[in-house]
Amino acid sequence: MMRKPVIGITAGNLKIHDAKRTFVNQNDIQAIINAGGIPVLIPPQVKDELDRYLKICDGFYFPGGPDVSPLCFKEEPNPGLSFVETARDRLEIDLIKKAAAAGKTLLGVCRGMQVINIALGGNVYQDLTKQFTEPQKLLQHAQKGDINEASHHVKIVAGTHLAKMFAESTLTVNSHHHQAVRRVAAGLRVAARADDGVIEAIESENSLQILAVQWHPEFLVETVPAMQLIFDDFIQRILVKLS
């Protein structure tokens, strides 16, 4: 039997009850384990050890988190910008560039999708409500309901890898973001959009290297079990390369 792929997962730092913690949400860890991967945590503090992680890990998963600093895509902060974690920005952007160049398989969720797009030369709306070109059309993307419940639809673009993964061309997803991909990086293409035009998934144009979604499949798997496909497909894409 083939060995299980080792998946590097970038972590965040925060302070809870006086204790500083380095964390990855349990749903992210569980989704990777359920797909057949072995999770390895990559905290912002190890930014000088990325070459070692590239050797250790077969693929990298970039989960949700705070806003990406606009300095990373050469913009000044919009008043709608929220909390940022610049050490995590720096590590993730370096890691994405190195991992992409090394041919590693990548999966991004929410912030993870945005930071992949930025690292590869694209940018994001710092705040959809303040910057989206047609604000009157905007859906509610920062859902007020439970994150484990779907809140809006996305349409999958025909002919994409994402379209091959799901039987339906429309998915119901949760939505916990106020930023979104704006200019798509070269080498990536749009794989799904919401009805207002907001980009909800991107993927590699000419390979199966990168897939990223704006929603949180790791929180949806209990109510929409098909969402585990996103993690299963990630591990499968790695296994095909390792075989």
Ligand SMILES: [Mn+2]
């Ligand atoms: Mn959304």
